[in-house]
Amino acid sequence: MPDHNDKISKPILGDNMTFEMLEDLFHSLEINLNPSALHGFLCGRLSWNAKDIETLVQKSAEFFAISDEKIDFADSTLRDFYNDTLVDLEDSEFLFQPLLPDDDVPINIRLGSLAHWCSNFVSGFADGVSGQINISEDGKEALSDLSFIGQVSDSADEKEENEREYSDVLEHVRLAVQVIFSDINTIDNDFLDNSFDE
Numbered sequence: 001m002p003d004h005n006d007k008i009s010k011p012i013l014g015d016n017m018t019f020e021m022l023e024d025l026f027h028s029l030e031i032n033l034n035p036s037a038l039h040g041f042l043c044g045r046l047s048w049n050a051k052d053i054e055t056l057v058q059k060s061a062e063f064f065a066i067s068d069e070k071i072d073f074a075d076s077t078l079r080d081f082y083n084d085t086l087v088d089l090e091d092s093e094f095l096f097q098p099l100l101p102d103d104d105v106p107i108n109i110r111l112g113s114l115a116h117w118c119s120n121f122v123s124g125f126a127d128g129v130s131g132q133i134n135i136s137e138d139g140k141e142a143l144s145d146l147s148f149i150g151q152v153s154d155s156a157d158e159k160e161e162n163e164r165e166y167s168d169v170l171e172h173v174r175l176a177v178q179v180i181f182s183d184i185n186t187i188d189n190d191f192l193d194n195s196f197d198e
Contacts, residue, residue, distance in 0.1 A: 017081055019101050019113070029074055031064045039085065039099035040117035044124025046086050047181045053082045094178050098170070107162055111152060114166075118173060119150030125180070139183035142176035149173060 022035035045056065057079045060066075066074045088096040098117045101110050122143060135143075149169060 017084065017099070019099050022081070022099065025077060029064065029066050029070055031066070033064070034113060034116050036098065036100055036113040036117040037120045040120035041124035041127075042082060042085050043089060043098075043177060044121035045127055046082075046089060046124075047121075047177070047184055048125050048127075048129060053079070053086060056082055089177070089181050094174075096174060096177065098173060098177075100170075107166055111166060114170065114173065115150050115152045117150075118146040121177070122147050122150060135180075135183050138179050142179040145176050146173065146180075 019035050022038070025031075026033055026035065042056070046053070057075060060074070060078050064074075098114065100113050100117065103110075125143070149172075152169075
């Protein structure tokens, strides 16, 4: 009988991990977490400290309570995922996209995942902040917008105007992340190395 980890790992080694791939990975590692929530947290954390990937990887197995027999598999796949996420954030053309369910998924589920993504971005960003934060007014407004979107209800129905509004909000989120990431990585800030610390 083939090992389940082998079956899951093959698509993950591609250029981009999808929501469904990360969902499958979480299932294989027995992690009960919304993929958008992790991606949002990760993007917020890396926006504050883009050099923190190794700490994130080291702490993840403990944080997610991954079993010993799956530690090696989890370490390599999460490292790939975290590095790919940082590459997306640093892309000069900013083709970055939040990790969300496909467009054929009902809009209320997509909207809920987008809210999870935004609220966890803010949490991940705050997780790395130490002392005085140096960020522009545009950056502060972008953080405020993400915090607000993180509280949006997922009760939208399948109407064309809701699809348009969802697309507009998603694009606003992308631009907000660009502003925040650019701000933090061009302004002098003191970075922490304490990810997931209690």
